[in-house]
Amino acid sequence: MVLIAVGQICSSAFLAENAKSVIRLINRASNLGCKVLFLPEASDYIAKNSNHSKQIVQSIDESHFIKPIQKQLKHLNSLGKSLCISVGVHEPSLNSDRVKNTLLWLNENGEIEQRYQKLHLFDVEISNGPILKESLSVEPGMEVLPPFDSPIGKIGAGICYDIRFPELSLRLRSLGAEILLFPSAFTMKTGAAHWELLARSRALDTQCFVIMAAQSGKHRTQTDEELALVGKEGTIVRESYGHSMVVDPWGTVISQCTDIGSSDSSGSKEDLCLADIDLDKLKTVRRDMPLWSQRRPDVFGYDV
Numbered sequence: 001m002v003l004i005a006v007g008q009i010c011s012s013a014f015l016a017e018n019a020k021s022v023i024r025l026i027n028r029a030s031n032l033g034c035k036v037l038f039l040p041e042a043s044d045y046i047a048k049n050s051n052h053s054k055q056i057v058q059s060i061d062e063s064h065f066i067k068p069i070q071k072q073l074k075h076l077n078s079l080g081k082s083l084c085i086s087v088g089v090h091e092p093s094l095n096s097d098r099v100k101n102t103l104l105w106l107n108e109n110g111e112i113e114q115r116y117q118k119l120h121l122f123d124v125e126i127s128n129g130p131i132l133k134e135s136l137s138v139e140p141g142m143e144v145l146p147p148f149d150s151p152i153g154k155i156g157a158g159i160c161y162d163i164r165f166p167e168l169s170l171r172l173r174s175l176g177a178e179i180l181l182f183p184s185a186f187t188m189k190t191g192a193a194h195w196e197l198l199a200r201s202r203a204l205d206t207q208c209f210v211i212m213a214a215q216s217g218k219h220r221t222q223t224d225e226e227l228a229l230v231g232k233e234g235t236i237v238r239e240s241y242g243h244s245m246v247v248d249p250w251g252t253v254i255s256q257c258t259d260i261g262s263s264d265s266s267g268s269k270e271d272l273c274l275a276d277i278d279l280d281k282l283k284t285v286r287r288d289m290p291l292w293s294q295r296r297p298d299v300f301g302y303d304v
Contacts, residue, residue, distance in 0.1 A: 001276040002152045005029035007039045008244040008257040008271040010217035011046045013056060015065040018044055021270050022065075022087070023072050028272055030081045035151040038213040041088035041101065041118075041160045041183040046238060048221035050137030057090045057099045060112070065089065070110030082108035084151060086213075088159060088183045098139040103157050103183060105148070114148050116157035117141030120165050126189055134161075144168065146175055152277040153178035156208070160184035163198045166205055170304035173206035174292070178282055180208045185215035191241025196253065203247040207286050209277055216242025216259065217269050246275040249285040 007025045011018045022043060029037040044065040047053035060066050066089065076083055084107055091100045101121075105114035119141045121134040147154040156172030156179070163169070163182040172180060180202060186195055195212070203210040218239045244257040255275035286292070297303035 001278045002036075003032070003034050003274060003276055004152060004211070004246070005032065005034040005037045005272045005274055006211055006213050006244045006246055006255065006257070007037055008214050008216045008242055008269075008273075009040060009043060010219060010240070010269045011040075011043055011215060012220040013045050013047055013052065013222070014220075015044050015056070015058065015063065016068075019065045019068045022069055025270055025272060026069065026072055026076070026083060026085065030076050030083045032272075032274065034083065034274065037083060037085045038181065038211050039085060039087040039183065040213045040215045040244070041103075041185045042090065042215065043087050043183075044089040046185065046215065046219040046221060046240075047137075048238075050133070052221070053090065053099055053137045054097065057092050059092055060089075060104075063089075066104075070106065073106060073108060073110035077108040077110075084108060086155075086157075086181060086183070088213075093139045096139050098137055100141075101134070101138045101159060103159055103181065105150070105155075105157075114145065114157070116145040116159070117143075118159040118162060119144075119168065120161045122161040124190075126187065132187070144171055144175075147172055147177040150179075153209075153279050153282075155179045155181060158182045160186065163202055166202065167304060169202045169206050169208075173208060174304050177206070177208055178279060179277065180206060180210045181213075182210065183213040186241040188239050188241050191243065195241055195243055196245065199245060199247045200251045200253070203249055204251040207249040207282065207289070207291060209249060209282065210247040212243075212245050212247070214242050214244040214257070215240035216244070216257070216271070244271070244273055246273070248278075249282045 101118040156177030255273040
């Protein structure tokens with residue numbers, strides 16, 4: 001078994017501030033003996049709207065978010081406290097005026113080894129709730145990232161809204177995935193209704209561990225000066241559901257963050273939940289219920 005940590009944060013629109021929050025979680029996870037830390041979608045920033053996102057996005061080479069994280073991972077590795085992290089960020093697109101919503105895998109030296117770009121974009125109008133049009137600012141990915149090796153097994157990557165499309169999870173399992181990632185920033189309404197249900201469903205569909213790192217709480221998207229100018233009536237409020245969790249291949253929630261988390265002097269909230277990834281249990285579940293040898297592509301005309 002290998003110990004992992006799943007982070008829960010409340011990102012603001014300020015990249016350097018968010019980096020400090022993540023580094024605190026990196027240090028906590030390292031001190032607890034974890035081998036991997038999983039962080040949410042959009043850990044680098046939550047913008048107030050699509051135009052704002054395009055204005056504040058930074059390339060990885062210049063990022064006030066990624067660079068300090070890479071430095072800290074390298075420092076810890078030099079002390080013999082190796083830790084890999086999976087973290088969701090935004091990146092500029094070379095193909096359009098939109099940004100990319102990506103998931104990065106950083107090794108023990110802080111080097112980016114894997115990159116997945118979100119396939120399915122969250123364009124939803126919720127009755128008596130938020131209207132979110134991710135496609136206004138985000139360019140969709142065009143390919144599945146093949147599962148890759150990690151200290152805890154073969155990882156298959158998705159991001160947030162991707163979890164609602166089971167064909168991605170099924171494809172990743174067929175390609176060898178043992179752990180599925182869905183770092184997220186779920187809305188309060190959809191989170192309360194579907195967050196745990198979707199996580200457990202994808203775990204049962206694929207007989208994989210499912211790791212759900214989540215944004216949580218009310219995000220600060222405006223400066224103090226902006227808030228002073230517009231007042232409460234002009235405050236832009238975006239709130240995320242939280243409940244970071246790990247689900248095992250039997251569909252059991254084996255670890256979950258609280259709604260509250262710790263809060264520092266700036267009001268930033270963060271939390272960790274821990275879990276052991278037991279690949280022997282995964283093998284037992286797959287052996288006792290051999291779904292992949294019982295699939296019927298001959299009937300449906302295709303296989304994942």
